[in-house]
């Protein structure tokens with residue numbers, strides 16, 4: 329009987345704890361100084377990307393590797409961001425695309441017309457919807 333209880337207890341514990349352990353393993357720590365996910369090549373990003381603006385600009389952004397690279401190219405062309413050697417650039421882009429990838433659900437669904445206030449700029453002739 330007691331071994332049966334023990335088995336039940338262990339089973340219960342594993343069911344309760346497994347998701348928590350899984351979450352811990354998946355979510356990297358946040359570096360308190362920069363707010364960046366402290367994993368992989370994050371220090372390269374810290375060393376190269378925090379001089380001109382807050383890391384909030386980075387951590388609130390999402391993108392594929394190509395999109396991140398395009399943002400870097402834009403900063404290099406327009407904002408005086410320096411050139412990286414190809415390996416450093418690849419590692420920075422890799423870190424960004426892996427930790428701040430595109431997310432389908434980042435925007436809320438549109439509010440239905442029926443729940444919106446009347447549009448004061450709508451032409452008078454238009455029926456209010």
Ligand code: HEC
Nearest residue numbers: 376377379380381385386389399400403407408409410420
């Ligand atoms: C030499 C200065 C400089 C450095 C270094 C720099 N940036 Fe920027 N970045 C800018 C400027 C200027 C802006 C525009 C800020 C604004 O709109 O207020 C910007 C904007 C951004 C944005 C917002 C883009 C958008 O479309 O809204 C992101 C994301 C970003 N930077 C990421 C990075 C990353 C990643 C790095 C490191 C590879 C980096 N920045 C390094 C100057 C820099």
